Amino acid sequence: MHFNEFDLHDDLLQAVDSMNFQQATPIQEMAIPRILQGKDLIACAQTGTGKTAAYLVPILNSIATHPQEHISTLIIVPTRELAQQIDEQVQGLGYFVNATSIAIYGGTKGPEWDQQRKALTQGADIIIATPGRLMAHMQLGYVRFDQLRHLILDEADRMLDMGFLGDILKIMSQIPAQRQTLMFSATMPPKIRELAKRILQEPEEIQLSVSKPAAGIDQQFYLASDQQKLPLLVHLLKKVNTPSMVLFTSRRSSVDSIVRALGRLGYDAYGISSDSEQSVREVVLRDFKNRKFPILVATDVLSRGIDIDNLSHVVNFDVPRDPEDYVHRIGRTARAETTGTAITFINQDDQPRVLRIERLLETVVEKQAITQQLGLGEAPAFAPRSAKGNGSGDRKRSGKPSSNARSGAPTAARNPDKPAKKRSPRRNRPRKSPSAPTSSAPQDSSPS
């Protein structure tokens, strides 16, 4: 279905056109008409499917057709980077409708607080906020949501994981009951169902292939001890011409040491975690998106929703403890129906988690053991003790439980169906995000 088949305001069609949106993705095709009708919605969709535009387009349509003075839309998200990214999308799509927006989040030291207060008092069409900072403003009493018509909870399952339920309910208690509410969640656990029941009215429900990675991702598992991981990574990097790689690690404390180790090996890498200063987080992410350096080392702060064009690789330096996070991490690549490679290093301790991931994916991925032939010593054997978790006995065991050291052949673990069509959405953003400071590449990770 083409975008101009939706019943959209002329200005918005122009915006959609300027962004070169043509064919709607499945989630957009399903969500846009229902949101246009004013229905509440609960949608379960993998990231990288055009989820954000699926709600921004109809919301902006509502703003174009019924302009109002004060805030019409509140979008709540779990991380600051996601808030900023959505704000940038609003800037692009909202340009021709003259929609105003602001991202509201904490961690900043500059004039942001006053800018945020001003937007909240004098009005902006769309507010994109992380819960903590929004609450802080609300407690000061000047935030008015009396004209609010649309509330969106994005990455709702993540927000509950992060303990935001109380904040969300408190925020919701101060916005009109007469409103449209949209919930987007990667998964649909009972807690999400409960919340949906509580805050949605006769919701439409959209389910899109739950927890399955995109078809274009080539998943590769390598057995490696902690000492072998870095040299193995270097070996794999040598085979790539111009890598654009996000390397995930589960610990904030490892980000810096990996960045420094890569620096010593001559790779230009920078890191992001909640330990980084917010201004550094922003500059590093922007510079990485602009391909100013090839390797970004990050914690799971970036595992959800963050959109990076043409990311060639995701590397899991360790296996995430939550199998859902694996799907989210590797979903940073092969977005918008392109292709990408997801490499996961598995040491002895990581192995039970691998079984849980494979159970979630309903796929067994070949465990490659190539460290020996690279002269890095013997790889850890793949012999997971167990995959602690729910006691259901349907656990699938890997067909090849032990290390088959001679198989250097690339694994065949991509999802079988769907050819990887390339769509390459050309984004000529009509207006730049107003808040982006321009400065040069970050300065703090050269070899010491």
Place this chain on the structure above:
DNA sequence: AAAAAAG
């Protein structure tokens, strides 16, 4: 045994 978010 982690991560994120308010300061």
